Amino acid sequence: xxxxxxxxxxxxxxxxxxxxxxxxxxxxxxxxxxxxxxxxxxxxxxxxxxxxxxxxxxxxxxxxxxxxxxxxxxxxxxxxxxxxxxxxxxxxxxxxxxxxxxxxxxxxxxxxxxxxxxxxxxxxxxxxxxxxxxxxxxxxxxxxxxxxxxxxxxxxxxxxxxxxxxxxxxxxxxxxxxxxxxxxxxxxxxxxxxxxxxxxxxxxxxxxxxxxxxxxxxxxxxxxxxxxxxxxxxxxxxxxxxxxxxxxxxxx
Numbered sequence: 563x564x565x566x567x568x569x570x571x572x573x574x575x576x577x578x579x580x581x582x583x584x585x586x587x588x589x590x591x592x593x594x595x596x597x598x599x600x601x602x603x604x605x606x607x608x609x610x611x612x613x614x615x616x617x618x619x620x621x622x623x624x625x626x627x628x629x630x631x632x633x634x635x636x637x638x639x640x641x642x643x644x645x646x647x648x649x650x651x652x653x654x655x656x657x658x659x660x661x662x663x664x665x666x667x668x669x670x671x672x673x674x675x676x677x678x679x680x681x682x683x684x685x686x687x688x689x690x691x692x693x694x695x696x697x698x699x700x701x702x703x704x705x706x707x708x709x710x711x712x713x714x715x716x717x718x719x720x721x722x723x724x725x726x727x728x729x730x731x732x733x734x735x736x737x738x739x740x741x742x743x744x745x746x747x748x749x750x751x752x753x754x755x756x757x758x759x760x761x762x763x764x765x766x767x768x769x770x771x772x773x774x775x776x777x778x779x780x781x782x783x784x785x786x787x788x789x790x791x792x793x794x795x796x797x798x799x800x801x802x803x804x805x806x807x808x809x810x811x812x813x814x
Contacts, residue, residue, distance in 0.1 A: 564591070564793075564795070565587055565590040565592035568587075569592070569635070569640065570584070570595075570642065570644035570793065571594055571595050572648055573597045574597070574622075574648040575598060576597075576604045576606075577598065577600075578748075579750060579785045579786075580646070580649070580700075584596050585783070586783065587644070587789070587793065588612070593614035593639060594614075594635065594642065595615065595616045597617075597620060597649070598617075599621055601619055604618075605617065618631045622682075623678070628686040632686060632689075632690040633690075641691060642691055643694075644695060645697045646697075647684060648698075648700040649683070650718075651672075652712075660710065660711055661713050664713070664714055672714045676715060676722070677721045684725070684740075688733075691738065695736075695739075696739050696741075696792060696793045696794075697739065697740040698789055700745070701743065701744040701804065703746045703811050705744065706806070707811065707812065719744070722742065723742055723744070723804055726803070726804065730801050731802075740802060742805070743804075745807050746774060746809050746812070749781055774811055775809055778809065788807045792805065
């Protein structure tokens with residue numbers, strides 16, 4: 563129960579890694595809010611999490627939606643102790659395209675979702691966070707590797723990594739720690755969002771498995787356990803740090 567009586571807010575907490583983080587937080591005693599764009603998955607996820615969690619529907623790229631998330635969470639629970647800026651996307655306009663192909667609209671869409679939204683997710687949360695809170699930014703090993711066709715997404719995640727350092731410096735007087743969880747390939751529904759036929763989707767997974775030194779994909783619960791560590795006092799001496807939970811891709 564490392565997070566007993568802690569209040570957590572997880573953006574993108576209705577599916578994939580975000581939902582797994584919420585589940586692991588619940589196991590460790592936390593309550594709080596999950597935030598996402600899809601009502602159906604929000605309802606299913608919050609039902610599974612139980613009465614200690616609420617679901618708020620909205621878009622991290624919209625400031626008014628973020629304000630509503632924090633206001634509704636505070637109304638129910640008071641100030642929060644943990645913020646997980648998880649919402650983002652490796653699939654969408656601007657993700658899979660070389661520098662010769664990505665147009666300005668796609669670039670802006672990808673940057674808004676994966677970089678700008680992280681900045682304002684944190685900024686808008688500050689009045690609603692307790693001093694000594696833990697902020698976890700979800701990055702990606704794409705910030706440390708040169709994957710063809712992912713220049714915009716990778717640059718955004720490198721920016722997220724930088725935010726952990728600068729936010730930590732900005733918020734040191736409040737004792738708020740900011741760290742980064744950077745997953746490698748994780749077995750989530752994201753593979754289905756590529757729009758590939760079933761056989762090709764499985765082939766894509768196999769290719770990622772071969773890329774990982776451990777020869778397997780990560781599972782969402784493993785990411786959740788790293789997030790618990792960063793959210794708890796177990797990581798009290800970590801500040802502006804990054805944990806690459808990637809099976810060794812970034813460093814081997």
